Amino acid sequence: MFLHYLDLSWRSFKRTPVVSVLMVFAVAVGIGITMTSLSVYHMMSMDPIPEKSDKLFHLQLQTMEGEQTRRGSPDGLPYQMTYQDAVALSNAPIPARKVPSMKAGFSVHMNTPEVKPFIETARMTNRDFFDMFNLSFVHGGPWTLEQQDNATPVVVINEEINNRLFGGANSVGNMIYLDNRSYLVVGVMKQWKLNIKFYDVNNGAFHDAEQLFLPFSLIAPFEIDTWGNTNGWKSEETNTFQQKMRSEDLWIQFWAELNNEQEEREYGEFLMSYMQEQQKSGRFDRDQLEYALRDVLETMDYRGVVSEDNRILVGLSFMFLAVCLANILGLLLAKFLRRAPEVGVRRALGASKTQVFYQHLVEVSLLGLMGGIVGIGISQLGLWGVRLTQDYYTELATMDITMLIAAPAIAITSCVIAGLYPAWLVCGTTPATYLKTQ
Amino acid sequence: MLSMQNISKMYQTEMVQTHALKDFNLEVDEGEFIAVTGPSGSGKTTFLNIAGMLEPFTGGTYSLDGVDVGSLSDNARADLRNQKIGFIFQGFNLIPDLNLYENVEVPLRYRGIKSAERKRRIESCLEQVGLASRAKHLPQQLSGGQQQRVAIARALAGEPRFLLADEPTGNLDSLMARQVMELLEQINRDGATIIMVTHDPELARRAPRNVQIVDGQMADITLYQRNGVEPMQKIAGA
Structure with missing residues (x-):
């Protein structure tokens, strides 16, 4: 059924191309901004020598x-x-x-x-x-x-x-x-x-x-x-x-x-x-x-390598993503409710609420995946801008494989969260309501 | 096979209560062809929707094939609907983005039938309604009569024991309507139980049993010989 739902999602995307592209763009901008700040934060806070960071100790004497x-x-x-x-x-x-x-x-x-x-x-x-x-x-x-x-x-x-x-x-x-x-x-x-x-x-x-x-x-x-x-x-x-x-x-x-x-x-x-x-x-x-022996990660934390400002920036970028998702939620509501008559037919033909719900979640996941992929492009632009303006961020303002995987994962999760309410609303449609009015 | 005892359906707004069905009783045996008639707003479609488990009822008991529908969850009702009931609507209700093959496939997918079996059933049903050669066409490329035949094929594909038809010829000209009616009669002869809501007294007379609903209640039942003109028996206020 999953592949069938994917097929239906793609058809739905093509049926309303302008709204769909708008939603993908909204996700992409949100993900682009979020991943830019998150990538820098990730690179700043990642273990620089994971194979022995717990064995190397910085010594301080009082x-x-x-x-x-x-x-x-x-x-x-x-x-x-x-x-x-x-x-x-x-x-x-x-x-x-x-x-x-x-x-x-x-x-x-x-x-x-x-x-x-x-x-x-x-x-x-x-x-x-x-x-x-x-x-x-x-x-x-x-x-x-x-x-x-x-x-x-x-x-x-x-x-x-x-x-x-x-x-x-x-x-x-x-x-x-x-x-x-x-x-x-x-x-x-x-x-x-x-x-x-x-x-x-x-x-x-x-x-x-x-x-x-x-x-x-x-x-x-x-x-x-x-x-x-x-x-x-x-x-x-x-x-x-x-x-x-x-x-x-x-x-x-x-x-x-x-x-x-x-x-x-x-x-x-x-x-x-x-x-x-x-x-x-x-x-x-x-x-x-007094003396202190701190391993690499403890030293980074102790010296505040990742400043509070960076954490706030990541928080703000996630809030921006939330604003983008609020917009997407509105668009999804409009799009899904417009499709209520078709859902009514599907329900009449034997689709359970759960099946209708999953179908719509697959659709928002596809939207998230596309938004995530475009978002990676936008965050690459953002990171390029950071590298251009801050010389010493050359190694930091990059996306590693973790971040490349995280981008679509965050996008899909965000879209699923935004799509939960519209999907729930449309799957609760009483089939009879729309069958006469089709 | 279908048994409704004292079924009532009430719609309530802040200002007013409306009884769409009130103390409605009906027993339907396997293989029957019943026409449900009545004036607009009498509760025909509400009855059909309740029979098809498309909307809940507010009172009474309804059992389908021995299963108490009132006690089922929404998903269980959807499952039962998918297994036992086929729908034919006045407005056809085909999904515009799907071609004929895919439209007929919809109920089969929800039933989890394997691809090869789906293909066999779809081709057989489209053949039965005379549209096998147009399987790849979209609904909007067909006439109204053809679209209704696709809807019938879709209803038949699940091999339902029950076929519920709501004004199946309401949007068709008389020639098309006759063809669709003949198709329904053939399906009934093949063993399916059919309940058809219609405004058309001529079509209604072609069904062996007519049930008239007035103001949400059973007004009378008329029994006809198949395709008869004069009633065999009339039970007023049944």
């Missing part, structure tokens, strides 16, 4: 003394870490994988007139970073532990930089210049496409990942300063880079990979003992020692 707390932080903990804590914790025996990291930036050039210099962001980190965040290489690999420990000037570049400087050839073993120093290329990383720059949301959660990766150990000898935020809470001399490295300034992010609850517990105990140890040297001068 280094602020006395009763001081980080203003704006939900729990008062600073978002970043001091350089000295980052170095100490990255040299600690546990856990097996942990990385300090910091945003930096350089003028990139080849020291030849052929290649025009350009400014590029970089990340100073440890070699475990690549394994921890599941990054893969086109050529070469991460720098060695020896190069890391010896602060050897090496660099991992991504595909885009490799294309730009070496025309896509295997550049491992070549030198590039960052500012006024030359660095040996040890690896070419596959382009890291991220919707959310979850490992460092301090300077824009939706910015692109960095293009260059260098050993964290180079920060001290080359005095490489951060291109991100530095938060100071203590009045102290930080005129020189050496002073900054020894200061309580907060400018480093720290991630640890913990594979089970036991590792979490052990690392927590280690952190408490680390802070107690530091207290002996006058640091962490507070009554209660």
Whole structure:
């Protein structure tokens, strides 16, 4: 019967083409607007590293003394870490994988007139970073532990930089210049496409990942300063880079990979003992020692990656869809009730109320399906507009397969909801009412 | 086969109550051909609608083939209607978007009959009404008489035991009306029970039993020999 109902629905569509197209258009506009905002919201809130988001933990230590707390932080903990804590914790025996990291930036050039210099962001980190965040290489690999420990000037570049400087050839073993120093290329990383720059949301959660990766150990000898935020809470001399490295300034992010609850517990105990140890040297001068380990999704939630504004926007777009559906409900009422005489005949010929009801629900579902498909086109236009006006939304303003399936599903569900009342009304028709008046 | 005891039907508005049928009694045996006559507004169509379970009655008992219709749910009534009753309307009531084949197919689809069986029945019924060659035509491409024949084919396709006809020749000229009437008589001879509402006394006389309704009540029953002119027996105020 379903195919028969589909056939009847298509005939009904063709019988009143103008009203039908109007309804499809109304659904499509509603779905287009809704899916535009919902797609952005979906991409913003989706798990950026689902295979291990529950194993990667962002570490925060409460280094602020006395009763001081980080203003704006939900729990008062600073978002970043001091350089000295980052170095100490990255040299600690546990856990097996942990990385300090910091945003930096350089003028990139080849020291030849052929290649025009350009400014590029970089990340100073440890070699475990690549394994921890599941990054893969086109050529070469991460720098060695020896190069890391010896602060050897090496660099991992991504595909885009490799294309730009070496025309896509295997550049491992070549030198590039960052500012006024030359660095040996040890690896070419596959382009890291991220919707959310979850490992460092301090300077824009939706910015692109960095293009260059260098050993964290180079920060001290080359005095490489951060291109991100530095938060100071203590009045102290930080005129020189050496002073900054020894200061309580907060400018480093720290991630640890913990594979089970036991590792979490052990690392927590280690952190408490680390802070107690530091207290002996006058640091962490507070009554209660605090730290926080949050996995990727908890960190995104804690940092408010998806703002309340986005949620409100999604809510508003659904309200707009509801307005479109209210209009469709009116049109459906008119269309279905006009067909009451035919329903009367069908009822007289043995159609039950249920069969008439289903027939009309299939018709509104078909309408929803068509509206959903056209709506995908409209939302693509909307997302293109978002990408055009907001550079850093390039990866976010897209529809993934989930959203492509969700669009017609939402459209069909919405239309069925809008069609319930008209379908119920028409299936309740007393057949005799119309048989004489046909 | 059909039994109505003290059936009443009342329409009520804020201002007025109207009794369309009042204490209406009728027994119909299998294979009968009954003509129901009466002036306009007397309740003929209301009776037919109640007989066909197209509208509910407000009092009395009605049983069809031993089933108490009053106790059935709406869906069960639809099922019973589909299984046992065929309708022929004055205005034909064909569905304009469907061709003849599809129109005849409507009751069969609701009964859940398989495609091959549907095809056999539809072709047989269209053959019976002489329209097999026009199966793909739309209703508006046919004359009134032809449309009524399609409606008869549609009523027959479900192989109903009961055929309810409401002024089946009302919209037809006399030639067409005679052809349709002959077709109905043939169907009755083949075993179907027919109740036909008509204004036309000449057509009514062709049915062996006439029931006259006046003001929603049975006025009298006249028995004719098939196609007779003079009544065999008249039961006034039956």
